[in-house]
Amino acid sequence: MPxxxxxxxxxxxxxxxxxxxxxxxxxxxxxQALEKTYPGFKERIFDEAGEIRxxxxxxxxxxxxxxxxxxxxxxxxxxxxxxxxxxxxxGPDKKRVYLTYPPQLVREPIIYNVGRRFHVxxxxxxxxxxxxxxxVALELEGENGEIGKAVEYLQGxxxxxxxxxxxxxx
Numbered sequence: 001m002p003x004x005x006x007x008x009x010x011x012x013x014x015x016x017x018x019x020x021x022x023x024x025x026x027x028x029x030x031x032q033a034l035e036k037t038y039p040g041f042k043e044r045i046f047d048e049a050g051e052i053r054x055x056x057x058x059x060x061x062x063x064x065x066x067x068x069x070x071x072x073x074x075x076x077x078x079x080x081x082x083x084x085x086x087x088x089x090x091g092p093d094k095k096r097v098y099l100t101y102p103p104q105l106v107r108e109p110i111i112y113n114v115g116r117r118f119h120v121x122x123x124x125x126x127x128x129x130x131x132x133x134x135x136v137a138l139e140l141e142g143e144n145g146e147i148g149k150a151v152e153y154l155q156g157x158x159x160x161x162x163x164x165x166x167x168x169x170x
Contacts, residue, residue, distance in 0.1 A: 001021045001022065001023055001077055002021070002022060002023075002024070002030055002060075002075045002076070002077070002078070002079040002080070002081050003019050003020070003021055003078075003079070003080050003081065004019065004020050004021070004022055004030065004034060004080075004081045004082075004083065005018065005019055005080065005081065005082040005083065006018055006019065006020060006083065007083055007084055007085055009085060010041070010044060010083065013038045013039070013040045013041060013044075014038050020034070020037070020038070022034050022037065024075060025074065025075070026069075026071065026072050026073055026074050026075060027058065027060060027065055027069075027070070027071050027072070027073040027075055027081065028071030028072060030075055030081060031045060031046075031071070044056075045058075045083065051070070051071070052065070052066075052070065052071070055085060055144075056083065056084070056085055057083075057084040057085075057093075058081065058082070058083055058084070059081070059082040059084070060073050060075060060079055060080070060081055061079055061080055062080075062082075064094075066096075066163060066164075067096060067164065093141070093142065093143065093144045093147060094139055094140065094141045095139070095140045095141075095147050095151070095163070096125070096137070096138070096139045096140075096163070096164040097137075097138055097139075097140065097151070097161050097162060097163055097164060098135060098136065098137055098138075098160075098161070098162045098163075098164055099134075099135070099136040099138055099154060099159050099160070099161060100133065100134070100135050100159065100160040100162070101133060101134035101135075101136070101159055102133070102158050102159070103132035103133060105134075105157060105158065105159065106129055106132060106133070106134045110154070110157065110159065111124065111136070111138065114140075114150050114153065114154065117150075117153065118142070118146045118147075118149055118150040118153070119142050119143065119146045120140045120141060120142035120146050120147055120150050121140070121141040121142060122138060122139070122140060123138070123139040123141065124136065124137070124138060125137035125138060125139060137164060
């Protein structure tokens with residue numbers, strides 16, 4: 001059975017327990033089992049669409065599930081699941097995204113500008129330009145709030161920003 005590490009703000013749901021065990025073949029099943037045993041988890045972990053809330057980070061064996069298979073990430077006996085609400089401070093956060101540029105922005109130094117304008121480090125994974133449309137795999141590293149501002153800036157320019165589901169940028 002996987003072990004789930006419970007963050008301090010959610011321990012009131014588990015009677016103060018720092019770790020609990022829950023069954024399931026994947027992360028989604030384990031989190032649903034948590035809800036059955038400790039009611040109240042669902043509303044704190046999931047958004048209205050049934051996805052993990054943006055400000056909640058979930059790791060399986062120290063790997064961010066956003067870069068694995070999200071709720072479909074397989075789990076097995078002995079695995080450790082950590083639930084971490086995003087908070088200010090601490091080490092840098094990372095967000096991996098695909099950027100889809102409209103034709104008029106393909107030749108602009110957008111990634112360079114993001115690095116200069118916001119306190120984030122940009123790391124290019126791959127890029128493709130065809131028929132005037134650019135698609136870039138990009139990792140943003142920095143404080144969560146700065147990453148959010150950088151994403152909002154990109155979206156404000158008309159760039160489509162989508163999370164990378166698998167860890168393709170190493």
